[in-house]
Amino acid sequence: MRTREGGLVDDEAVVIARVRAGEPEAYAELVRAHTAVALRAAVACGAGPDAEDVVQQAFFKAYRTLGRFREGSAFRPWLLRIVANETRNTVRSAGRRRAVHDREADLLGAAEPLIPESADPAVAAEARERSRRLWEALDGLAEDHRLVVIHRYLLELDETETALALGWPRGTVKSRLSRALKKLGRVLEEGLEGGGERG
Numbered sequence: 001m002r003t004r005e006g007g008l009v010d011d012e013a014v015v016i017a018r019v020r021a022g023e024p025e026a027y028a029e030l031v032r033a034h035t036a037v038a039l040r041a042a043v044a045c046g047a048g049p050d051a052e053d054v055v056q057q058a059f060f061k062a063y064r065t066l067g068r069f070r071e072g073s074a075f076r077p078w079l080l081r082i083v084a085n086e087t088r089n090t091v092r093s094a095g096r097r098r099a100v101h102d103r104e105a106d107l108l109g110a111a112e113p114l115i116p117e118s119a120d121p122a123v124a125a126e127a128r129e130r131s132r133r134l135w136e137a138l139d140g141l142a143e144d145h146r147l148v149v150i151h152r153y154l155l156e157l158d159e160t161e162t163a164l165a166l167g168w169p170r171g172t173v174k175s176r177l178s179r180a181l182k183k184l185g186r187v188l189e190e191g192l193e194g195g196g197e198r199g
Contacts, residue, residue, distance in 0.1 A: 012075050019066055027066075031059055034076055037155060038083050044150045045087040054090050058083040077157065077164035084147065084165070137187040145180035152177055 018026035038058060042051040062069075062082050069078060138146055151162040152173075162177075163170045 013072070016066065016069065016075065019063075024063075027063055030075060030079075034079055035059075037076065038079060041080050041083045041150075041155055042087050044154050045084050045147070046091050047087045050090050051087075054086045055083060058086045061086065074161060074164065077161040080151070080155065080157070080165040081167060133188060133191050134184075137184050137191070140187055141180055141183060144176055145183060148173055148176045149180050149184070 012030070015026050015029050019030075035055065038055045039051055042054040042058075047054040058079065062079050069075070138149060141149070147166060148162065151157045151165055152159070155165075157165060159170055159173055162168075163173045166173065168176075
């Protein structure tokens with residue numbers, strides 16, 4: 001199976017079976033295939049400079065609990081749920097929340113450049129401003145709304161994968177995503193009108 005990150009896992013179920021059968025080196029295939037999306041998830045959820053540590057810890061916890069992994073399930077949503085929990089624990093134990101612009105810069109730094117270097121500086125500045133407004137609006141959402149938007153759009157999970165990653169029923173994903181997008185739309189519209197206040 002080719003992941004969205006470009007990693008290649010011939011058959012995740014076979015790889016997981018090999019690990020469970022006492023071939024721990026096979027786990028490296030899963031790590032290679034899912035590291036990029038796990039890092040994006042950690043950054044988007046607020047891990048900041050601790051993102052690599054969070055991901056390393058999440059892969060370790062996933063490895064230790066692989067015996068409880070439900071056969072036939074997708075590995076990526078299960079892993080991302082562990083990443084989200086580990087990020088929450090890390091942020092909570094540090095007793096701090098990261099600034100919106102720091103998280104945005106980390107996430108953009110982890111991805112390919114969205115604007116080519118040859119682009120018009122005014123266009124680049126406008127794109128950065130739109131991105132900043134979006135992150136501020138996301139940061140103003142309730143945690144469950146923020147998480148569903150991050151998983152569906154930033155991590156590009158489908159509805160089923162999002163439900164698995166967050167541990168919610170699909171109907172909950174649909175309803176929370178709908179409410180989150182409406183709220184984001186209102187906040188962004190208010191920002192464009194110059195109000196700038198989060199409602």
